[in-house]
Amino acid sequence: MDWYxxxxxxxxxxxxxxxxxxxxxxxIDVAVSMVGDVSRLRTHIKTHKxxxxxxxxxxxxxxxxxxxxIAEAEVLGMCEAADVLLAYQPIGPKLKRFICLIEKYPVTxxxxxVDNIAAAEAIxxxxxxxxxxxxxxxxxxxxxxxTGIVPGEKVVEFYLAANNLKGIMPVGLHAYDGHIHEPExxxxxxxxxxxxxxxxxxxxxxxxxxIKKPLIIAGGSxxxxxxxxxxxxxxxxxxFVYWDAGYDEAFTEQDFIPAALVVTRVIxxxxxxxxxxxxxHKSIASESPLNxxxxxLNAPELEPVSQSEEHLVMEAGKGHTYKPGDVLYGLxxxxxxxxxxxERAITIEDNLITGEWLNLARDRKIxx
Numbered sequence: 485m486d487w488y489x490x491x492x493x494x495x496x497x498x499x500x501x502x503x504x505x506x507x508x509x510x511x512i513d514v515a516v517s518m519v520g521d522v523s524r525l526r527t528h529i530k531t532h533k534x535x536x537x538x539x540x541x542x543x544x545x546x547x548x549x550x551x552x553x554i555a556e557a558e559v560l561g562m563c564e565a566a567d568v569l570l571a572y573q574p575i576g577p578k579l580k581r582f583i584c585l586i587e588k589y590p591v592t593x594x595x596x597x598v599d600n601i602a603a604a605e606a607i608x609x610x611x612x613x614x615x616x617x618x619x620x621x622x623x624x625x626x627x628x629x630x631t632g633i634v635p636g637e638k639v640v641e642f643y644l645a646a647n648n649l650k651g652i653m654p655v656g657l658h659a660y661d662g663h664i665h666e667p668e669x670x671x672x673x674x675x676x677x678x679x680x681x682x683x684x685x686x687x688x689x690x691x692x693x694x695i696k697k698p699l700i701i702a703g704g705s706x707x708x709x710x711x712x713x714x715x716x717x718x719x720x721x722x723x724f725v726y727w728d729a730g731y732d733e734a735f736t737e738q739d740f741i742p743a744a745l746v747v748t749r750v751i752x753x754x755x756x757x758x759x760x761x762x763x764x765h766k767s768i769a770s771e772s773p774l775n776x777x778x779x780x781l782n783a784p785e786l787e788p789v790s791q792s793e794e795h796l797v798m799e800a801g802k803g804h805t806y807k808p809g810d811v812l813y814g815l816x817x818x819x820x821x822x823x824x825x826x827e828r829a830i831t832i833e834d835n836l837i838t839g840e841w842l843n844l845a846r847d848r849k850i851x852x
Contacts, residue, residue: 488745488781488813491835498811499767500747501826503841505833507743508537508725512544514739515724519712526550526569526701528722529560531820533845534829537725538563550701550720554581556845558852561589569621569701570596571658571720573603573631583610584852586618595619597658599632604646611651620646621658621701624686626679628663635682640689647695656699659683660720665706667734676703676710680717706735728819729779730772742815744829746778746822748796750810757799759786759806763814764794769821778814786812 488504490496516522526548527541538549538560547566551557560568574582574596586594598604598620611618622643625632633639639657646654664675683700691697700717703710708721723731726744748763768778774788778796783806786798800806816822823829828840844850 485835486782488742488832489835490747490811490832490837492837493747493811495837496747496830498747498749499763501744501823501829501843502747502832503726503744503829505536505540505743505831507741509540509544511725511727511740511743512541512546515708515721516544516546518709519719522546523548524712524715524718526567526718526720527725528552528571528704528720529556529845531722531823532725532841533559533823533843534841535559535563535844536841538565541725548718550722551845553845553848554578554585554852555847555850557582557585557594558589558850559845561585561592561594564589564591566591567593568595569658570594571660573597573599573623574607575603579606579610581852583614583616586616587614588852593619595621595655597621597623597631598646598652598654599623599625599642601642601645604642604649604652608649608651616651618652619655620652621656621699622646622654624657624659624683626659626661626682627675628660632658635686639686640693643686643690643698644693644695654698655696656701657683657686659700659702660704661702661707662704665734667736669709669735669737672707673710676707680711680714705731705738709737723819726819726823728817728822729815730776730817732815744816744819744823745781746814746816748812748814750806750808750812751795752808753806754797757802757804758789759798759800759804761796761798761812762794763796764792766793766825768814768816768825769818771821772817776817778816781813781815783812 522545528550550569623632705721705723711719727740748761752760789797824846831839
């Protein structure tokens with residue numbers, strides 16, 4: 485019997501997101517073993533968005549986390565995670581929500597990113613008004629070209645200026661390299677080495693000013709093997725907990741295994757060679773080309789023809805034996821936005837449905 489098969493599949497409507505907790509635990513153990521020192525892991529929760537996965541990581545000794553939204557930060561507060569970085573610069577109403585979060589979940593130490601003096605000053609004002617001291621990390625633009633400051637003298641100047649503000653305390657540098665995703669490990673390594681060299685120089689330059697040595701948070705899942713090997717910095721992979729077809733095909737040097745799938749059924753036979761599934765745009769991440777959205781574990785020969793909001797048409801070839809009601813198990817190419825379209829993930833253990841994990845942080849707001 486295949487590991488992903490669900491014996492009581494007749495009890496599960498489709499499309500559905502299913503999660504295999506044993507595989508999740510395996511992936512967490514792999515991440516811990518790769519980094520060696522669990523205190524160097526600061527895992528991102530953007531992929532799973534659930535309390536249950538956070539608690540499994542805490543159980544494994546992980547106590548530092550990263551997130552991108554206030555809702556994700558609140559899930560971590562609910563789990564009493566020790567140290568949480570909001571990897572986003574809170575502006576306007578989001579800043580007020582961030583302050584509320586800090587006050588509502590005092591067990592969790594929250595920090596955030598900054599990359600300009602106006603935002604740093606706004607955070608300072610709000611923090612002082614509430615009697616808070618908020619740790620901040622300076623966001624570096626190491627190639628994503630969306631936020632952050634390009635490594636250089638401007639970073640040092642900004643770090644010093646932020647250090648002189650009351651109510652906030654710069655504690656480190658944040659370097660996310662999501663643009664590095666070449667399948668060749670040596671190419672990723674070469675690019676990561678250049679980034680790390682520039683960040684280490686900034687760290688040294690800042691320390692020379694008499695300021696406490698900044699912490700470094702670097703990388704994501706694609707470059708995790710590189711940063712896991714380096715002492716003195718924190719790694720922040722996220723996708724590793726569930727893994728997906730995209731990473732499985734590209735980063736073969738990593739030993740993570742698929743832990744989340746989408747279940748779909750054949751609902752129609754449009755003609756002699758095609759089948760139609762209930763797996764439309766609303767059921768799986770669809771930003772990639774049609775042939776890079778899902779890989780069916782029990783039907784690898786199928787070729788995508790078209791997709792709309794509720795339907796996915798596949799070419800099955802002449803003489804195929806598919807019929808309405810047949811179940812297919814799909815590994816998404818991009819699991820993070822796939823999870824975000826489902827309210828819950830159904831847990832599968834020993835090939836049986838055992839419960840559900842709410843993807844609580846898929847919403848933009850929980851309580852704060």
